[in-house]
Amino acid sequence: MKYVDEFRDAAAVRHAIDTIAGIATRPWNIMEICGGQTHSIMRHGLHELLPDNIHLLHGPGCPVCVTPAEKIDQAIAIAMQENTVLCSYGDMLRVPGNNRSLLDCKALGADVRVIYSPTEAVDIALSEPEKQIILFAIGFETTAPGNAAAIRKAKLQQVENFSALVCQVTVPAAIDALLGNNDFEIDGFLAAGHVCTIMGFHQYYHLAEKYQVPIVITGFEPLDILAGIEKCVLQLESGQHSVENAYARYVTEQGNQPAQDLLQEVFQLDDQTWRGIGVMPNSGLSLNKSYRYFDAEQRFSTVLGDLDLSMSKPVNEACQSGLVLQGKIKPDECPLFGKQCRPDKPLGATMVSSEGACAAYYRYAAS
Amino acid sequence: MCLALPGKLIEITHGTEGSATGIVNYGGLKKSVDLSFVPEALINQYVLVHAGFAISVLDKDEAQASLDAFRELDEQNNTQ
Numbered sequence: 532m533k534y535v536d537e538f539r540d541a542a543a544v545r546h547a548i549d550t551i552a553g554i555a556t557r558p559w560n561i562m563e564i565c566g567g568q569t570h571s572i573m574r575h576g577l578h579e580l581l582p583d584n585i586h587l588l589h590g591p592g593c594p595v596c597v598t599p600a601e602k603i604d605q606a607i608a609i610a611m612q613e614n615t616v617l618c619s620y621g622d623m624l625r626v627p628g629n630n631r632s633l634l635d636c637k638a639l640g641a642d643v644r645v646i647y648s649p650t651e652a653v654d655i656a657l658s659e660p661e662k663q664i665i666l667f668a669i670g671f672e673t674t675a676p677g678n679a680a681a682i683r684k685a686k687l688q689q690v691e692n693f694s695a696l697v698c699q700v701t702v703p704a705a706i707d708a709l710l711g712n713n714d715f716e717i718d719g720f721l722a723a724g725h726v727c728t729i730m731g732f733h734q735y736y737h738l739a740e741k742y743q744v745p746i747v748i749t750g751f752e753p754l755d756i757l758a759g760i761e762k763c764v765l766q767l768e769s770g771q772h773s774v775e776n777a778y779a780r781y782v783t784e785q786g787n788q789p790a791q792d793l794l795q796e797v798f799q800l801d802d803q804t805w806r807g808i809g810v811m812p813n814s815g816l817s818l819n820k821s822y823r824y825f826d827a828e829q830r831f832s833t834v835l836g837d838l839d840l841s842m843s844k845p846v847n848e849a850c851q852s853g854l855v856l857q858g859k860i861k862p863d864e865c866p867l868f869g870k871q872c873r874p875d876k877p878l879g880a881t882m883v884s885s886e887g888a889c890a891a892y893y894r895y896a897a898s
Numbered sequence: 899m900c901l902a903l904p905g906k907l908i909e910i911t912h913g914t915e916g917s918a919t920g921i922v923n924y925g926g927l928k929k930s931v932d933l934s935f936v937p938e939a940l941i942n943q944y945v946l947v948h949a950g951f952a953i954s955v956l957d958k959d960e961a962q963a964s965l966d967a968f969r970e971l972d973e974q975n976n977t978q
C-alpha cells in the first residue's frame with residue numbers, strides 16, 4: 532500500500548539500525564507509549580535488531596488494557612438489562628471485568644454488538660427506537676473525537692434512547708505520572724503519533740522541560756519507529772531534551788483543530804482510574820454539563836447502584852500487568868507468561884488485548 | 899486501538915452544517931469515511947483514517963522528506 536510499504540523497506544530498516552548503533556555510546560531506556568507501536572516493534576523484530584544498549588520499555592498506551600475492571604462490570608450490568616444494546620469496539624469484548632467479560636454476557640443472551648465506527652451506535656438507536664443503545668466510549672485522544680461526534684450527533688438529532696459509557700484516557704497526564712514516580716528510569720519517550728494527529732504536540736514542551744527528557748513524536752511503521760529512536764538517541768547523546776516531530780507527514784504542532792473543538796464541546800478533563808496503575812489526576816475525559824444527559828452511568832444509576840463493587844477482586848492476583856503497563860517489567864519476566872497465561876486463556880488485560888504488550892510478546896517473541 | 903490507515907480519497911459528498919463524507923481507497927478496498935475533521939481534504943489526497951473518521955491529511959512533501967532522509971542514509975552507508 533502506498534505510504535505504508537515505503538516505510539517498511541528492509542534495506543532502509545537495516546541502515547537505520549546501523550545508524551542508531553553508530554551513535555549510541557551508552558545504554559538508554561526509551562519508552563514507546565502506544566500499544567500499536569509495541570505491536571509494530573515486536574512484529575517487525577525491531578527489538579532484536581537494535582543494539583543491546585537501546586532498551587525499549589513498553590508504555591501504558593493500550594486503552595483496552597487500562598480500562599478499569601469496574602467499568603467493564605458496569606458495561607456488563609447495563610448489557611444484561613432487557614431491551615438494551617451495548618455497542619463496543621471489538622477489542623474490548625474478551626477483556627474480563629472482575630468476574631466475566633462482555634463476550635461471556637453475550638453468550639448469556641445479552642445484546643452486545645461490535646462496531647467499527649462510534650456513529651454506528653447512533654444509527655442503531657435511530658433504527659431501534661424501542662431499545663436503549665449504549666456506546667462503550669473508550670480510547671485515547673485518537674478515538675475521543677469520533678466518540679464525541681457520535682454523542683453530538685445524538686444530541687443534534689435528539690436521539691433519546693442513546694447514551695455513552697465513557698472511559699476516555701489521555702496521554703500527557705500518563706507521561707507526567709510515570710516520570711513523577713521516580714523509582715525507575717526512563718531516559719526518553721516516543722510519543723504516540725496518532726494521538727498527536729489530533730492533539731498536536733505543544734502540550735509536551737513543559738513535560739520535556741520539567742523532567743529533562745526528550746520526547747519524539749513517532750509513527751507506527753518500522754522506519755517511523757527507528758526515526759523516532761534515532762532522534763531520541765541523538766538528543767540523549769548530546770544532553771538535549773526537546774520535543775521533536777518524527778511523524779511530520781501527519782502531525783502538526785497544533786494538531787487537528789476541528790477535532791479539538793469538538794472534544795472541548797463534549798468533554799471535560801477529569802481524574803481517571805487506569806487498570807493496574809490507579810487514579811491519575813486529569814488523565815481522562817468525561818461528559819461535560821451540556822452533554823451529561825447522555826451519560827449512561829446516570830441513566831442506569833439504579834442498575835449500577837446495585838453493583839457490588841466490594842466483591843471486586845483482581846482477576847488473578849499473580850498477574851503483573853500493572854507493572855507491564857508501566858514498563859517496569861517485560862511481559863516475559865512475569866512467571867505466568869506463556870504458561871498459565873496465554874492469549875487463549877488470558878489472565879490479564881495486557882494478554883487479552885491484541886495490542887497489549889503480553890499478547891505482542893506471545894505472538895511474536897514466543898514463536 | 900489507535901491504529902489508523904492511510905488511503906486515497908476518491909470521492910467527497912458534502913452534507914449539512916459543513917459535514918462531509920467520502921470514499922477512501924486502501925489499495926483496492928474502498929470504504930466510506932467521515933470527513934468532518936478534515937474539511938481541507940481534497941480528492942486524490944491521502945488521508946489517515948481511524949474508526950471511520952479521517953483524522954489527518956497526508957503532507958506529501960514531509961513524507962518524501964522522511965523517505966529521502968532514509969535514502970541518503972542508505973547511500974552514505976553504501977559508500978562507507
Ligand code: SF4
Nearest residue numbers: 850851865872879889
Ligand atoms: S503474562 Fe499474563 S499474568 Fe503475566 S502480566 Fe501478562 S497478562 Fe498478567
